[in-house]
Amino acid sequence: MLRAIILIVITSQLNLFSQSTTYYLMGTYAQIDLGNTLLNKEVYNQLQKIEQKLSDYQGSSEISLINQNAGKNFVKVSDLTRKIITKSLEISRRTYGVFDITIGALTINHKRLGKISADTAKVLINYKDILIQNDMIMLKKENMAIDLGGIGKGYAIEEVYQNLKTKKGFISIGGDLKVWGQKKTLAILNPQNGNSLLQMVNLKDLSMSTSGNYFRRHIESGDENILQVTVVHEDGTLADAYSTAILAMNEETRKKFLEENPDIGVVLLYKDGSIFINKKFFEFFNIIIYKREANQQVQTKEGQK
Numbered sequence: 001m002l003r004a005i006i007l008i009v010i011t012s013q014l015n016l017f018s019q020s021t022t023y024y025l026m027g028t029y030a031q032i033d034l035g036n037t038l039l040n041k042e043v044y045n046q047l048q049k050i051e052q053k054l055s056d057y058q059g060s061s062e063i064s065l066i067n068q069n070a071g072k073n074f075v076k077v078s079d080l081t082r083k084i085i086t087k088s089l090e091i092s093r094r095t096y097g098v099f100d101i102t103i104g105a106l107t108i109n110h111k112r113l114g115k116i117s118a119d120t121a122k123v124l125i126n127y128k129d130i131l132i133q134n135d136m137i138m139l140k141k142e143n144m145a146i147d148l149g150g151i152g153k154g155y156a157i158e159e160v161y162q163n164l165k166t167k168k169g170f171i172s173i174g175g176d177l178k179v180w181g182q183k184k185t186l187a188i189l190n191p192q193n194g195n196s197l198l199q200m201v202n203l204k205d206l207s208m209s210t211s212g213n214y215f216r217r218h219i220e221s222g223d224e225n226i227l228q229v230t231v232v233h234e235d236g237t238l239a240d241a242y243s244t245a246i247l248a249m250n251e252e253t254r255k256k257f258l259e260e261n262p263d264i265g266v267v268l269l270y271k272d273g274s275i276f277i278n279k280k281f282f283e284f285f286n287i288i289i290y291k292r293e294a295n296q297q298v299q300t301k302e303g304q305k
Helices: 002-015 037-054 062-068 079-094 101-112 118-124 152-162 236-248 251-260
Strands: 021-025 028-033 130-133 136-139 169-173 176-180 185-189 196-202 206-212 226-233 265-270 275-277 285-290
Touching (some): 028 037, 037 152, 079 130, 079 236, 101 118, 152 169, 152 176, 152 206, 176 236, 185 206, 196 265, 226 236, 236 251
Antiparallel strands (some): 021 028, 130 136, 169 176, 176 206, 185 196, 196 285, 206 226, 226 265, 265 275
């Protein structure tokens, strides 16, 4: 244990030499560290452009235009928007329809705008009613809406990363992050006390996303015992979408999904303070330190304590 603590400290000291910049982006704070403040700013500008296309909070965005024309007209979109919607539909199929970006009927048109009732909104949630014709997209029924809150940040980070030529870097937006070409101390927040639930040093390049329902309450949770889900994956888009989907799954569906997708590392935080960590999660890190309270238990996938 002493050796692990020393390594954590050394890694943290190495990170003091970084040139990290913090920005306000996508309704939260983003941290960008590419070893060069000018490059940090350039990447921030790229992320802003992505937000301008995908944010349903911006009335002129391509997603807002699709929502405004629901049940009426096709909307011409950029390759970026078509790509994220196509990817979202693929993830919907992989997650048995649990992940569904047409949740916007509920989160936007009911909860935020009050345009329709909750019952009406729930009937309109159906990813199969997203129509795509080349670069034209339309929602089949009026009052449907797309909400990319469960995938947008991870997608934006991954999109920028794929176009970067840097050997190492770190980008985080809210609960989503990607680190490559370096070792970095990472942490998962415990929302029950504001402290770190886990502290880890990455063994390899990774993306990590944490989803919970204690701030915006924008995810319809499928298991009342789950407070928070953290997913680690090589792909940032999948990490973000999968953490959203797993939080929305009931226990039976979640177990089935994780068995069918062994490439996903996951940490589940339960409301009673206990946590579950599957085997894949450990493959991404060489050091993991967790704080064990009297009412906490740490389990592997096989249920060992």
